[in-house]
Amino acid sequence: MAIKMIAVDMDGTFLDENSSYNQERFNQIYQILKERKIRFVVASGNPYLKLQNCFPEIKDELTYIAENGGYIIDQGVELFSAHLSTQDSQLIIDALKTMPDVLCWVCTKEQSYTLETLPEQYYQMFLPYFPNVKKIKDFKDIKEPIVKFALYLPQKNVSERIHDLTEIVRQKARIVDSGHYCIDIIPQNVSKGHAIEILMDKLDISADEIMAFGDAENDIEMLKKVKYGYVMENAKDFMKEQFQWIAPSFNDEGVLEVIEHYLKNDSFYNKK
16 A cells, blocks of 8 residues: 655654764655655644754655644644643642752643743753744743743653652642653643554545654654665664554654655565
């Protein structure tokens, strides 16, 4: 069965270690995808605006699964959005006040926020991921529904903090490991896998017609929803052990390599 949709995670998957990609090669591939009417889906834990900035010339042509599935936009049209309840958001905000070693960014659909007390070095470090960020005195001042809490954990206390936060949110929200000491707190039923299901239904595409790529825990549900779920060679072993399909490393343009192979040969590349 022919592929009709390709979904790609960004950091550690489509983007290399310098947060870049081979634009010339991608543009050539993308033109063929358009000719064959294969939908290109950007699936990431990052905010919508950040993802659009990665594809400035075609940003309104693409489909986006932003905020780990909390916000879905298809060619400029919102298909789905989810947010934490006001009560649950306040519970998390209160808990974070007891954890001064945890750095936080709060995302709504159109805006990101961080505290005025955030050290400048971390503000600059994460600015590429939260390009539309505002500094505020207290997260309780946020008026819009909160889609996600993005947290950067202290390396020496990662396990302890994840345990503490898991105990706090319990059934109210879910914690997703984004790698590199970062976790997201998102609505309970939100995931990239659920987002793929929504797109399958909206676009009338079956799991057998989808290719997806990822490298981290927050990609697992998405990769399991499709027939051709590729784990990147640079992913941790526990990820690669779960899936049949392995793509070359993100630093070897693995996503583009696999897609190009499919378009040229009508067959599926596998490094496993």
